[in-house]
Amino acid sequence: MRSISMKKIAMVAAVVAVLALTFWAASAPAAGGTAAKKVAASEDNAWRQVTACDQRKTVVVEGYPDDRPLPEAKARQVAALLSDLMKYCSEEVRARITREERIYLSVNGSPFVQFVPGGPLPLLPVQGKVPTPREMQIWKAELARTVDEGNKLFHNSKLGTNGISCDMCHPNASNTHPETYPKFQTQLKKVALLRDMINWCIENPLEGKKLAEDDPQMKALEAYILTQRSGKPLETGKH
Numbered sequence: 001m002r003s004i005s006m007k008k009i010a011m012v013a014a015v016v017a018v019l020a021l022t023f024w025a026a027s028a029p030a031a032g033g034t035a036a037k038k039v040a041a042s043e044d045n046a047w048r049q050v051t052a053c054d055q056r057k058t059v060v061v062e063g064y065p066d067d068r069p070l071p072e073a074k075a076r077q078v079a080a081l082l083s084d085l086m087k088y089c090s091e092e093v094r095a096r097i098t099r100e101e102r103i104y105l106s107v108n109g110s111p112f113v114q115f116v117p118g119g120p121l122p123l124l125p126v127q128g129k130v131p132t133p134r135e136m137q138i139w140k141a142e143l144a145r146t147v148d149e150g151n152k153l154f155h156n157s158k159l160g161t162n163g164i165s166c167d168m169c170h171p172n173a174s175n176t177h178p179e180t181y182p183k184f185q186t187q188l189k190k191v192a193l194l195r196d197m198i199n200w201c202i203e204n205p206l207e208g209k210k211l212a213e214d215d216p217q218m219k220a221l222e223a224y225i226l227t228q229r230s231g232k233p234l235e236t237g238k239h
Helices: 002-027 034-044 072-085 133-154 194-203 216-228
Strands: 047-051 057-062 093-097 103-107 113-115 183-185 190-192
Touching: 057 072, 072 093, 133 216, 183 194, 190 194, 194 216
Parallel strands: 057 093
Antiparallel strands: 047 057, 093 103, 103 113, 183 190
């Protein structure tokens, strides 16, 4: 009688387990069910923001969570749009790419307007900001002033201590080839910019003290040299 009782208990336990599994399977969400719908709903409401290097151009991409990278095709679309917007350096532009692949732009806080890639950017017409003749004259005069200062420095020995000036080796900035920088410079044993070579010349042939990168004299020297070589094709890395 004891063994029969144990068998009955085991059978009852097995039936209970089957019933429990059946109930759990019926109540648990199926694959692609409620849980999947919640994820889909979350992604529908998601958006990711990408900002250009000037911090004034932003693209908001709808439907992409901000904790995951954009797919390559979408990332290229965003990069191309930001490149277009960067042409308008003085404007603050916020762009939005919708799930339906429509693009809208807001310029300096103005209402969003639709933009068609390949068409004219609705920026200048919205703001009416075109450089005035006076602004153009100011910019041209400022550049001329900087170039003139560079010309004076280039022909003056005050950058060094031995009486040598830049023009004694490079008349009218000849043989400076700023259009070939950046390039590997043998004297420096590394890839150099034009300003690096200017400082090398100041420290060595002129026996002077090198200039800081943001020194107005360095900017003037670069402006003069680049202006003298204006029109030469850019050939970075050429020796």
